[in-house]
Amino acid sequence: MTQRVLVVGASVAGAVAAITLRGLGVETVMLEKELVRAKPCGGAVPPAAFTEFDLPHHLIDRKVKYCLMVSPSGQETRVPVAGSVPTDDDYVAMVRREVFDGFLRERAQRRGADLIHGQLLGLSISAAGVTARYRSMINGQEQTLKADAVIGADGCYSPTARLLGLPHLPRAVAIQERIALPERQMARWEDTADLYLGAEVSPDLYAWAFPKCDHIAIGIGAGPRYANQAKRLLSNLKVRLGSALEGGRFLLREAHALPMEPRKQMAFERALLVGDAAGLVAHTSGEGIYWAMKSGQLAAQTLAGFLDAPTAANLRTYERIWWQEYGLMYNFLRWLQRWGYGNERQMEVFTEMCRNPDVQRLTFDSYMYKQMAPAPWLVQMRMTKDIIAAQARNYLHRRTPVRERLGLE
Secondary structure, eight states, X not given: OOOEEEEEOOSHHHHHHXXXXXXXXXXXXXXXXXXXXXXXXXXXXXXXXXXXXXXOGGGOSEEEOXXXXXXXXXXXXEEEOOOSSOOTTOSEEXXXXXXXXXXXXXXXXXXXXEEEEEEEEEEEEETTEEEEEEEETXXXXXXXXXXXXXXXXXXXXXXXXXXXXXXXXXXEEEEEEEXXXXXXXXXXXXXXXXXXXXXXXXXXXEEEEEEOSSSEEEEEEEOGGGGGGXXXXXXXXHHHHGGGGTTOEEEEEEEEEEESSOOSOOXXXXXXXXXXXXXXOOTTTXXXXXXXXXXXXXXXXXXXXXXXXXXXXXXXXXXXXXXXXXXXXHHHHHHHHHHHSSSHHHHHHHHHHXXXXXXXXXXXXXXXXXXXOOOOHHHHHHHHHHHHHHHHHHHHSOOOOHHHHHTOO
């Protein structure tokens, strides 16, 4: 009898899982509720994703070569996107999720995965297999689907996780606007993405201005305590950007939630969780696209190898491999977020730290190749010296925040 896997969610994690399963000869069905609006997202993707997943570069709106860090007081650090050894892949790709997700979903369908436009309503897992109950978004009728296993790739609010009896993860909120700018204004962001720090735009994360093909995406991220302040924080960001947005035409406002912590367990009897549903968003940067794709791939590979015996014990191989490979990076980025965004004086230190060439090199070696870059003792000593000096400067003498000069709350 043909073995079948149900993938709930057909965004990046789900689509990659389906592509991987089809490549391994597994019958695959994707169930997706929303086929028109893409997940709201900053849309930054490392070049590693294009190499590892064989993606065409026409999906890239802009290749960002510089990141501009702006501290609460307005200190600026322009960081080149470059690793230890210069390559043609020294950039951050900016994509639109409606284009990026659509391509991956269509590739999965071309590879033989079926797509159902429907909303998951129920999930029953037994020794005999998985039975999913869903509502068709085309005719509103409830239907059932049987499979041997299920992959939950259905985002931060994951119905799959809920139906497995799992609690919600702590969530950050992100809200952004897309603004079309005159050509002379867009030139400001030709190859540069901005990151803004400060309590008036994000008390515990950061705000951004990311260039796309014909517009700029400006947004803020904030932890659970500040979710009800998101619109005010975004408004403050626009004030900070000031004349850079002159002549802009509003296109769209969009918001979404981000999981703040990975799930302690991501594999269960006949079921796995990937991407945001598993909480696999990196701290400090809030990066999720690459991790969603990679987790979808690894979960699919693991499941295909154990489809004859998809027990929790077997499927937790996926978890073990994941944390062996990426646990050190996730733990470091969690610590770095708490250290760098802990208060505004520390945000000033963080901005100054980014001027250190060793910090720049290690940051982008890790970002572009998704491996923790080694730091020799001499490098660690140089970085430590600069950090201590920055700590002394900013804790002995307070810098005046931009918000005080602009009269922001």
